[in-house]
Amino acid sequence: LHKGLEAVAKSREEATPEPTYSTDNFESHLQYQAELLRMHFTPLEAEKYRQGIPVSKYWECEVQLFGDIANELRGHPRKTEDWRNHAILLKRFLISLGVPEDQLEQRRRSISDQLYWQHELDCLKRASKRHEYELKKMWKQQHDQRQKRVGHRSVQTRQPLSNSLTQTADHISNLTNVVLFLANFKGGSNTNIIDLSGNKDFAFKPPSKDADPNAAWLGDLSEEPTPPILCLKFGENMFSSEGWVGGSASDTDVADVQLAPDNSTGVSRRHFRIDINPLTCHPRVTVLSRNLRLLIEGNRLQLTENDDIEIRSSAIFDLGAINFHVWRPKLTLLEARAYREKAIKFSEEAVDALPKYIPSLKSAPETITSNVRYGPNDKVYVYQGDSGKGASASVMAVKELNSGKTFAAKEPYYKVSDNAGKRRDRWEMLNKEYTCILGLDHPHIVKVHDIVLAQDETEPPWMIEDHISICLNDPGIPKLTYNDTINVATQLLSALAYIHSVDIIHRDVKPSNILMEGTTAILGDFGAAQRCVQGNLDTFTGSPIYLAPEFLEEQRNYNNKVDMFSCGMVLLERLSKWDPQSDSRWPSNALNRRMHKQWMRQTVLPHISELPEDIRPLLRGLLRRRPEKRWSALKCLEWL
Incomplete structure (x- = not known):
C-alpha cells in the first residue's frame, strides 16, 4: 500500500498540468461534430433527415438567421443579381406559405415609385425591340427581287377601283388583308376627304348584313361610323415599304392618304406613318411631324416627333384641324393566323428595303471583309483599330481608301447570332443618332459623314464621324x-x-462624351438625345453620377435644364478636387430622390468653396436643385 501511494504521488508530480485559458467560458464545438457525421451522407439524405427534427427552437434559429440575412441584404449595397435573387426567393417563400400568386402580383402593382415602373417599361421596350423579328428568322427575298418589287411599287400608277370609287364587300371579304379602317372625319374645312388626292383608292363601302352578319368589320365600335370610310390593306396603295403616310401633301409619293388640302391647316405634309409592329403584328403609328394627339381606351396621349405607339383597339387621331377614328376588324382564330402571316411578310419587305451600297468594281477582293463598309460615291471604309468603348457601342478608327482620310466609326455591340429584330434595332438607333447630328451645324459639335450597312446582314452598321481619340476624362x-x-x-x-x-436635349453630358482637340471641346455621342418640342420629357436616361435631380422625381417631368445640371457637375469635377470616380460617399441608393439630395448637400456642393470666388456663382447657378431657378446655357454664356 505504501509503495502504491508513493507511485501515485510520483506520477502526479510528473503529470502535465491542466492548461489555463483567458476565459473560463467554453462550449463544445457541436457543429464540428455534426458536420463530421453529415459527411457520412449525401447532401440530399442529410437534408431529408434534418427535416425530421421535431424541435421548434431549432427551426426558430433558422428563421432568425435567414431574417437577419434578408435585413443585411436590404441594408447594404449589393449587386443587381443579388437583389434579383433575393426578391425571387422571398416571393417563392410567400407562395410556399400559401399566399396566392395573383395576390402578390396585385400587391406589386400597388408600388407607387414611378422609377420602379420606368425601369419595367424600359425593360419591356427593349425586349419588344429585341424580339421584333424573331417570328421570322430567315428572309427569303434576294437583292434583285427586292429591287424589282420596290421599283414596281414606286412607279405604279394608282387607278380607281371601279366607277363606284369604292371597295365593296367583295373586295375585302377577306378581312385578313385589312390593317386599319379610318372614318368619322371631322374638321378639315368641311372638305370631303374622299375627294383629296388618291384617297378614292382607299374608299370602302360597308358590307350588307347578309354579307357580314356579325358586323366583324366594325371591330370594337359600338355603332356604324359616319362615311366616308377609308381602308388600309396589305400591299395596296403604299408608295414605300415602310408603311402608309398620312398628311396634307397632294402628291401620293409624299403622303399616301391626304387628310387636309394643304399644310396651312396645321397638318404637316407628312404628319404620321402607319405600319406594322413586327413583334405583335398590331398596327403602329409613328409621328413624323411635331406632334400628334391620340385618345385610346380613355387615355389621352401627346406624342412628339419620332414617338410611336401600337393601335390595339379603336382610337381617335387628333391633328388639330381634323380628327378621325381608326379601328381594326374582328377576326376569328384562323383569320388572325392568316393576318399574322401577312404582317410578317410586311416586315420582311421593310427589312429588305433598308439601303445598302454596292461595292465598286475598283474595290480589291481582299477588302470585302467584316472590317469594311461601303458608302456612297464609291467610298470604302476600312477598320484601323479600336479607339474606345461605351455602354452600347464601340468607337474605332477607320480609313477611307479613296481620300486616305481617317474617320471614327461608331459600331453598336452585336453578336453574329443576333436575329433580324436586333439587327433592325441597331440600325434604327444608329440612324436616329445620325439624323439628329446631321441636322446640327456648330463648331463644338461632332460632325457625321455617313451611315453604312455591312454586306453581311449579320454584321452591324457603322456611323462615320470625325476622328477625335481623346475625351475630357482621358488619363x-x-x-x-x-x-x-x-x-x-x-x-x-x-x-x-x-x-x-x-429643341434638342442631349441627356448624357459627361466627360467621356466631351471630345478634346488640344484645348478645344467637341460635344459628341448623341445616342440619348431627344427632340423636345412640347417643353418636357419623362423618360429616364443618362449616367447616374451626372444626373439632374428631376430625373429622380416620381412624376418625372424635365426639360433642357437637365443638361445644365450635368454640365455643372462636369465643371465642378474639372475645377475642384472632387473626383466622382473615387468618391467613396456615392451611395448605392443615390438614385433615390432623398438620398441624392443628401449626397449633393453633404458631399458635392461643399467643393464649390474650393473654387476661385469669381467662378462660384456660375457653379451655384448650374447646380440649383429646382430647374426653374437653374441657369440656362445662354445666361451662363452672358455671365462668362
Whole structure:
C-alpha cells in the first residue's frame, strides 16, 4: 500500500498540468461534430433527415438567421443579381406559405415609385425591340427581287377601283388583308376627304348584313361610323415599304392618304406613318411631324416627333384641324393566323428595303471583309483599330481608301447570332443618332459623314464621324489650366445653347462624351438625345453620377435644364478636387430622390468653396436643385 501511494504521488508530480485559458467560458464545438457525421451522407439524405427534427427552437434559429440575412441584404449595397435573387426567393417563400400568386402580383402593382415602373417599361421596350423579328428568322427575298418589287411599287400608277370609287364587300371579304379602317372625319374645312388626292383608292363601302352578319368589320365600335370610310390593306396603295403616310401633301409619293388640302391647316405634309409592329403584328403609328394627339381606351396621349405607339383597339387621331377614328376588324382564330402571316411578310419587305451600297468594281477582293463598309460615291471604309468603348457601342478608327482620310466609326455591340429584330434595332438607333447630328451645324459639335450597312446582314452598321481619340476624362490628356477650363466651359455651353435652341436635349453630358482637340471641346455621342418640342420629357436616361435631380422625381417631368445640371457637375469635377470616380460617399441608393439630395448637400456642393470666388456663382447657378431657378446655357454664356 505504501509503495502504491508513493507511485501515485510520483506520477502526479510528473503529470502535465491542466492548461489555463483567458476565459473560463467554453462550449463544445457541436457543429464540428455534426458536420463530421453529415459527411457520412449525401447532401440530399442529410437534408431529408434534418427535416425530421421535431424541435421548434431549432427551426426558430433558422428563421432568425435567414431574417437577419434578408435585413443585411436590404441594408447594404449589393449587386443587381443579388437583389434579383433575393426578391425571387422571398416571393417563392410567400407562395410556399400559401399566399396566392395573383395576390402578390396585385400587391406589386400597388408600388407607387414611378422609377420602379420606368425601369419595367424600359425593360419591356427593349425586349419588344429585341424580339421584333424573331417570328421570322430567315428572309427569303434576294437583292434583285427586292429591287424589282420596290421599283414596281414606286412607279405604279394608282387607278380607281371601279366607277363606284369604292371597295365593296367583295373586295375585302377577306378581312385578313385589312390593317386599319379610318372614318368619322371631322374638321378639315368641311372638305370631303374622299375627294383629296388618291384617297378614292382607299374608299370602302360597308358590307350588307347578309354579307357580314356579325358586323366583324366594325371591330370594337359600338355603332356604324359616319362615311366616308377609308381602308388600309396589305400591299395596296403604299408608295414605300415602310408603311402608309398620312398628311396634307397632294402628291401620293409624299403622303399616301391626304387628310387636309394643304399644310396651312396645321397638318404637316407628312404628319404620321402607319405600319406594322413586327413583334405583335398590331398596327403602329409613328409621328413624323411635331406632334400628334391620340385618345385610346380613355387615355389621352401627346406624342412628339419620332414617338410611336401600337393601335390595339379603336382610337381617335387628333391633328388639330381634323380628327378621325381608326379601328381594326374582328377576326376569328384562323383569320388572325392568316393576318399574322401577312404582317410578317410586311416586315420582311421593310427589312429588305433598308439601303445598302454596292461595292465598286475598283474595290480589291481582299477588302470585302467584316472590317469594311461601303458608302456612297464609291467610298470604302476600312477598320484601323479600336479607339474606345461605351455602354452600347464601340468607337474605332477607320480609313477611307479613296481620300486616305481617317474617320471614327461608331459600331453598336452585336453578336453574329443576333436575329433580324436586333439587327433592325441597331440600325434604327444608329440612324436616329445620325439624323439628329446631321441636322446640327456648330463648331463644338461632332460632325457625321455617313451611315453604312455591312454586306453581311449579320454584321452591324457603322456611323462615320470625325476622328477625335481623346475625351475630357482621358488619363493621357494634358492637364488644363484654369483659363483653359473656362474656355472649355464656354465652348461646351455654346454647344448646349445651340442644341437647346433647336429643341434638342442631349441627356448624357459627361466627360467621356466631351471630345478634346488640344484645348478645344467637341460635344459628341448623341445616342440619348431627344427632340423636345412640347417643353418636357419623362423618360429616364443618362449616367447616374451626372444626373439632374428631376430625373429622380416620381412624376418625372424635365426639360433642357437637365443638361445644365450635368454640365455643372462636369465643371465642378474639372475645377475642384472632387473626383466622382473615387468618391467613396456615392451611395448605392443615390438614385433615390432623398438620398441624392443628401449626397449633393453633404458631399458635392461643399467643393464649390474650393473654387476661385469669381467662378462660384456660375457653379451655384448650374447646380440649383429646382430647374426653374437653374441657369440656362445662354445666361451662363452672358455671365462668362
